[in-house]
Amino acid sequence: MSILDIKKLTASVDGKEILHGIDLKINPGEVHAIMGPNGSGKSTLSYVLSGRMGYEITGGDVLLNGESIMELEADERARSGLFLAFQYPVELPGVSGMSFLRASVNSRLRERGEEEVDQLSFVKIVRAESKKLGISDDMLKRAVNVGFSGGEKKRYEILQMALLKPSMAILDETDSGLDVDALKIVSEGVNLLRHPDRSMLVITHYQRLLSHIIPDKVHILSEGRIIKSGDKSLALEVEENGYAGINDAA
Numbered sequence: 001m002s003i004l005d006i007k008k009l010t011a012s013v014d015g016k017e018i019l020h021g022i023d024l025k026i027n028p029g030e031v032h033a034i035m036g037p038n039g040s041g042k043s044t045l046s047y048v049l050s051g052r053m054g055y056e057i058t059g060g061d062v063l064l065n066g067e068s069i070m071e072l073e074a075d076e077r078a079r080s081g082l083f084l085a086f087q088y089p090v091e092l093p094g095v096s097g098m099s100f101l102r103a104s105v106n107s108r109l110r111e112r113g114e115e116e117v118d119q120l121s122f123v124k125i126v127r128a129e130s131k132k133l134g135i136s137d138d139m140l141k142r143a144v145n146v147g148f149s150g151g152e153k154k155r156y157e158i159l160q161m162a163l164l165k166p167s168m169a170i171l172d173e174t175d176s177g178l179d180v181d182a183l184k185i186v187s188e189g190v191n192l193l194r195h196p197d198r199s200m201l202v203i204t205h206y207q208r209l210l211s212h213i214i215p216d217k218v219h220i221l222s223e224g225r226i227i228k229s230g231d232k233s234l235a236l237e238v239e240e241n242g243y244a245g246i247n248d249a250a
């Protein structure tokens, strides 16, 4: 059974149809990449999957671990194992990072019928994961994303993923704004989370990321449709020829 099964998905924002019928299946353990021109609907797809308000599904279905998530609210989707790392992570002034992280991890544990972690052990776990991602103690003490640099916000998204251990993770341009060293650190973090029970959908503009996180499949999204799918060589093709050649062929 696929972890994520998107069937003929159409979706609108403000009454305007942006996704015109997306079919995409991701099997357990697989990492898929989505590339595509600006405005082709990549972030819209990630928002629609995560259940963000204002993104209306007008047709088709989305199954997560075999069950439709169409009727679930965003928080219910998150608890059932879907995780989205935002293209533009939001600042949460006044919300302590540590409490935020612990609350999200505990609600996921409750959902699975597992015991919640106490504060002391949680701090230890967070410290260990943060270290791997080059996140300072100082950042952990601050409010969520407030005053973080662009690259720090991206690392913080991966920290959340590492703690939440989702079954389906969507990473929307996690590489944008990262310096070369941070790109390596973040990619290594992502690779460590590759697991036979976990799938990932990586949205990116650059082959660069995909040479660190090697995808099983690459899909090209254009004007709300997947116009081509292939293996990792498709990303190289895009880098060399741009989208024009692929558009023509499609």
Ligand SMILES: Nc1ncnc2c1ncn2[C@@H]1O[C@H](COP(=O)(O)OP(=O)(O)OP(=O)(O)O)[C@@H](O)[C@H]1O
Pocket: 013, 014, 016, 018, 036, 037, 038, 039, 040, 041, 042, 043, 044, 045, 087
């Ligand atoms: N609230 C909205 N009202 C009208 N159009 C919208 C709205 N939100 C998104 N769109 C349009 O939907 C299209 C897809 O946007 P989306 O952000 O999904 O693109 P993207 O593929 O993620 O692009 P990028 O590579 O620049 O991140 C764009 O044309 C955008 O203008």
Ligand SMILES: [Mg+2]
Pocket: 042, 043, 044, 087, 172
């Ligand atoms: Mg986008």
